[in-house]
Amino acid sequence: MLLGQTIICGLLLGGMYALIAIGMTLIMGVMKIINLAHGALVMVGMYVTYVCSKNYGIDPYIGMFIAMPVLFLLGCLIQKYMINRLVEVDSILPENQVLLTVGIMLVLTEAARLMFKSDYRSVTTSYSSDTVFLGAMSISVPLLIGFFIAMVFTLLLHLFLTKTDIGKSIRATSQDRDAAVYMGINSSKITMITFGIGAALAAAGGSLLLPLFYLFPDVGHLFTAKSFIITILGGMGSTMGAAVGGLILGLSESLGATYINMGYKDVVGLVIFILVLLFLPGGFRSLVKR
């Protein structure tokens, strides 16, 4: 029973991690850089939902629909006015764009600290501590709702990427940017939209995790690390890989917390990360391809 509950809780949590990581993967696919500010975007999204909940009494699952457009806009602005400016200069190496995202991460984190102090905050709702029973296993309601919404978003994103022209343009740009321009795709517009979507997904994931995690300005680092691990697990730039990677990370954290020690749960993820880099550098995607 304990094992069953551990596995289910891990998978449910992993679904929400996956949503955040898919945002990072999407940006990485198109931009070819790792966005180290991704966790900070999650954090900003969480604060938006938090403020909506605390000051206006808006339920976090509704607040996320405010946080997502806000973060979409923020992502677009960051891409258009900061990162794209570096892309336009030939002499600047892609590595410097990564450094820029570190700077953005620091600014966002410290801005949050200025506004909200370093206090640990949490959102409580009427159903925060509710559980449903599945046989003898008890599963927390926020976990279930969060997982369900995360899966819906993942599915919607998948449809968007495979069925619409803009979605296909995003995939085309990530596969061959110059060829996309030959086809008449405005690649700087596409990168801007992609960054916006990535940030909105980060906000969605953060809002879903808000009832389960403490919120403080540095919480972003945790999510940057997790998305980074997931992205490597799934194979860089693969959306499906990121979804699977998210589930695996959630599962292993949950197993580690139950059977090793609560304090070691993050270590389990990092150990898997190193093992994958050593023995399966292409991530799980390379298994499917062969």
Place this chain on the structure above:
Amino acid sequence: MLKVKDINVSYKDVQVLWDVSFEVKEGEFVAILGANGAGKTTTLNAISGLLKVGKGSIEFMGKDITQIPGYKVAELGIIHVPEGRRLFPEMTVRENLEMGSLFPEAKSKRKETMKKVFEHFPILEEKQHKEAGTLSGGQQQMLALGRGLMALPKLLILDEPSLGLAPVLVKQIFENIRDINNEGVTVLQVEQNVVQTLNMCHRAYVLENGKVFIQGTGQELLNNEHIKEAYLGI
């Protein structure tokens, strides 16, 4: 239709093109020939707006397009089929074709155009749900041509369509290109495959070290002493 006047183009600090001028008239099949590093691809990328033009001007259907960005050049009807095909390898054949028809006009005729493309290249219809990366070299080149046609081009720019193909496939691709030209699409093609191209095109320009060295009709150039010696080895 296309007038290129005295353009200079540089990559970073190295100047590649020096006062290059040429012209393509409507309905023509014009070739640009030259050895590796002569500046052929650079010329095409300058037209497509991927490279900045330092000096000179490029005019298309009476409009100055020297400074406009790449994605807008495509919208005017100049479609570039790049060297090495540059397909989207993890998208299906069908999706690749769809990516060729993003502009409103091309999009509204997407189905009909795709049908025409499948008539030109039946193998593409058969493989339409396969990923482009799984096609053979010849099929990939057909897909690249098809993707270009999907945009309903006024001017089709082809960069070494014969690159890396077996001789029998080169012949077929060249026949396809001639068919496309006969249907009224103006073609500007860059090639290293000199004999076959000169036999097929209306006019050709030969680039050497970033300058137009000689120009003329296909037959004139085939009989030119310098061309015979330098490119045909006769």
